[in-house]
Amino acid sequence: MxxxxxxxxxxxxxFVICDVADELEISLIVMGSRSLSLSAEGQNNSVSHRLIDLAxxxxxxxP
Structure with missing residues (x-):
């Protein structure tokens, strides 16, 4: 269990989420999005977009 x-x-x-996922050998990260990353400016500030690149x-x- x-x-x-x-x-x-x-x-x-x-970066913290990636560190924890690496330390605990996580196989999948599930997170919500506020749908603000649809614009180019929103992507630059989006935690989910950055996490996708780093995880x-x-x-x-x-969503």
Missing amino acids: NSVKSEYREGKVP PCPVLVV
């Missing part, structure tokens, strides 16, 4: 663990870390969100595993973004 899987367990749930809570943890607090500071830093830039995409050590697949990322599923749920």
Whole structure:
């Protein structure tokens, strides 16, 4: 049975998520999106867009 663990870390969100995913050998990251990344400007500031580029595993973004 899987367990749930809570943890607090500071830093830039995409980098922290990638570090944790790498440390815990995560096979999939699932995250929500606020749909602001449809414009070019929104993509530059989008955590989900940055995470897709950096993640050590697949990322599923749920709108």
